[in-house]
Amino acid sequence: MTDISLDAIAEWTHRDWQQYAAKLPIDGRMLCGGDRVDAADGETVETINPATGAVVGHIARARSRDIDRAVAAGVSAHRAGAWSRMAPRDRAAVLFRWAALIERHAAEFCALDTVEMGRPIADMVHVDMPEALKTIRFFAESVDKITGTTTATASDVLHYTLHQPLGVVGAISPWNYPLLMAIWKVAPALAAGNSVILKPAEQAALSSLRMGDLFVEAGGPADAFAVVPGLGEEAGAALGLHMQVDKVTFTGSAAVGKELMKAAGASNLKQVALECGGKSPQLLFADLPDLDRAVDAAIDGIFANMGEVCNAGSRLLVQKSIYDKVQQRFAERAPGRYVPGDPLDPNVTCGPLVEYAAQDRVQGYKLCAEREGARKLFEETLRPELSAGAYVAPTAYADVRPDMTIAQEEIFGPVTAMIPFADEDEAIRIANDSIYGLAAGIWTSNLSTAHRCVRDLEAGTIWVNTFDDGDMTQPFGGWKQSGNSRDKCFESMLEYTQSKSAWVQV
Numbered sequence: 001m002t003d004i005s006l007d008a009i010a011e012w013t014h015r016d017w018q019q020y021a022a023k024l025p026i027d028g029r030m031l032c033g034g035d036r037v038d039a040a041d042g043e044t045v046e047t048i049n050p051a052t053g054a055v056v057g058h059i060a061r062a063r064s065r066d067i068d069r070a071v072a073a074g075v076s077a078h079r080a081g082a083w084s085r086m087a088p089r090d091r092a093a094v095l096f097r098w099a100a101l102i103e104r105h106a107a108e109f110c111a112l113d114t115v116e117m118g119r120p121i122a123d124m125v126h127v128d129m130p131e132a133l134k135t136i137r138f139f140a141e142s143v144d145k146i147t148g149t150t151t152a153t154a155s156d157v158l159h160y161t162l163h164q165p166l167g168v169v170g171a172i173s174p175w176n177y178p179l180l181m182a183i184w185k186v187a188p189a190l191a192a193g194n195s196v197i198l199k200p201a202e203q204a205a206l207s208s209l210r211m212g213d214l215f216v217e218a219g220g221p222a223d224a225f226a227v228v229p230g231l232g233e234e235a236g237a238a239l240g241l242h243m244q245v246d247k248v249t250f251t252g253s254a255a256v257g258k259e260l261m262k263a264a265g266a267s268n269l270k271q272v273a274l275e276c277g278g279k280s281p282q283l284l285f286a287d288l289p290d291l292d293r294a295v296d297a298a299i300d301g302i303f304a305n306m307g308e309v310c311n312a313g314s315r316l317l318v319q320k321s322i323y324d325k326v327q328q329r330f331a332e333r334a335p336g337r338y339v340p341g342d343p344l345d346p347n348v349t350c351g352p353l354v355e356y357a358a359q360d361r362v363q364g365y366k367l368c369a370e371r372e373g374a375r376k377l378f379e380e381t382l383r384p385e386l387s388a389g390a391y392v393a394p395t396a397y398a399d400v401r402p403d404m405t406i407a408q409e410e411i412f413g414p415v416t417a418m419i420p421f422a423d424e425d426e427a428i429r430i431a432n433d434s435i436y437g438l439a440a441g442i443w444t445s446n447l448s449t450a451h452r453c454v455r456d457l458e459a460g461t462i463w464v465n466t467f468d469d470g471d472m473t474q475p476f477g478g479w480k481q482s483g484n485s486r487d488k489c490f491e492s493m494l495e496y497t498q499s500k501s502a503w504v505q506v
């Protein structure tokens, strides 16, 4: 069913979504050369709805032979130039048509991500879809803004630089915002004129496959964009090791990021762009301007999307003089805000985790927190009728020490760690005591405190008196083991180009 506007689906009820999801067409074959095809050996991987345990469908289990095929097509597309040398305005026109087609299929994209990974449908409708469309349109508008330079050099020389596409880009995307995270990688890489091979996460690949179909329908050259699903250690690793892939761009765990850097060294020294998660602190100073707003941001910052967010505010650092008040306000304001339920219900803000293994892992962290002496401040009610799903009750721990496991490791679930601090120096020390450095939030009325924290916090994004806000102009990416590149923003598109210097004797 197409041509249902985003405004129309914003009005759909739980029953509407259930009926729609029950009839969703599922095609898990890979997209290569503009056609849907089986993996070379015909094998598939089951995908499961984590809210119910039901099988959603089967996706192709691509391996290195399939990756070879997609890369060969991408290389010939690049050399033939149908995409890489297309006039920028014409490339932009394809991208705009692509966005329009995705918008016409909004219901399908929203439902696919919700049934595959449990993201609440309301978040798909109000956040991921609009953001995905904005991303494609932003990079479509940026295509003809890439400029080279001429330099002031000798009078008998013309020296200029060009930004040209890299060639073939392998994009390896995660499951936590399946459509949106894939588009953050694919849209700038395509806009810059590269051929792209997308390897979506095996838990939630269906929206990526549909996005690929629509690129071809929009007039994109068939060989310029392939979507090759499969397991990370097979299809993903094959992309990382491929001799003709010029860059791998990845969002996921730091452990896999390290594997991809090793693979680049063991193969062709391809560029490796990494966005690898974090352990982001929110710092609540005693002079914060609005306690309720800060506490709500603390709650949303960890419980939205079930905490399966790379920049989740998973450490809550609170100045000692307001520590009791913040705990009390958190315990008053959190109940009812993220009550687990069927993610197809537009009133539900908290779905299941992506899979049962994640549920076990996050429950393990909760046990570990209690074993290490943290105090449970809040735990949301988990209704027994949800026991078939991979649900975890949103939980907050207080009296967490900075060296405790839940203060150090990325939990990727709805679990927060409240840590007291005495003064600004101690807050900065605790905040920076992490292998990660993706983002941080500061809550204060003091301009000097804010600017000093912005200066001293080791993170790629710092929010002041807000959290997890931004737009397409904002670079998104991390310091330390959170990564080495930036998504969104005009500059991220330049990361998918290489410069060439032309020195012309006149």
Ligand SMILES: NC(=O)C1=CN([C@@H]2O[C@H](COP(=O)(O)OP(=O)(O)OC[C@H]3O[C@@H](n4cnc5c(N)ncnc54)[C@H](O)[C@@H]3O)[C@@H](O)[C@H]2O)C=CC1
Pocket (backbone or CB within 6 Å): 172, 173, 174, 175, 176, 199, 200, 201, 202, 230, 231, 232, 233, 234, 235, 236, 237, 240, 251, 252, 253, 254, 256, 257, 259, 260, 275, 276, 277, 278, 309, 310, 410, 411, 412
């Ligand atoms: N930065 C973020 O937004 C994300 C962070 N994570 C973190 O990673 C943890 C584990 O989640 P996973 O799904 O296992 O993440 P992961 O890093 O294994 O998976 C992310 C992507 O990498 C692929 N992949 C896995 N192994 C690979 C390999 N050897 N070579 C190439 N590609 C490979 C996967 O198929 C998927 O497409 C989470 O608990 C969370 O801490 C996971 C997903 C997103």
Ligand code: BAL
Pocket (backbone or CB within 6 Å): 176, 177, 181, 251, 308, 309, 310, 311
């Ligand atoms: N907050 C969007 C980026 C991510 O979670 O991967």
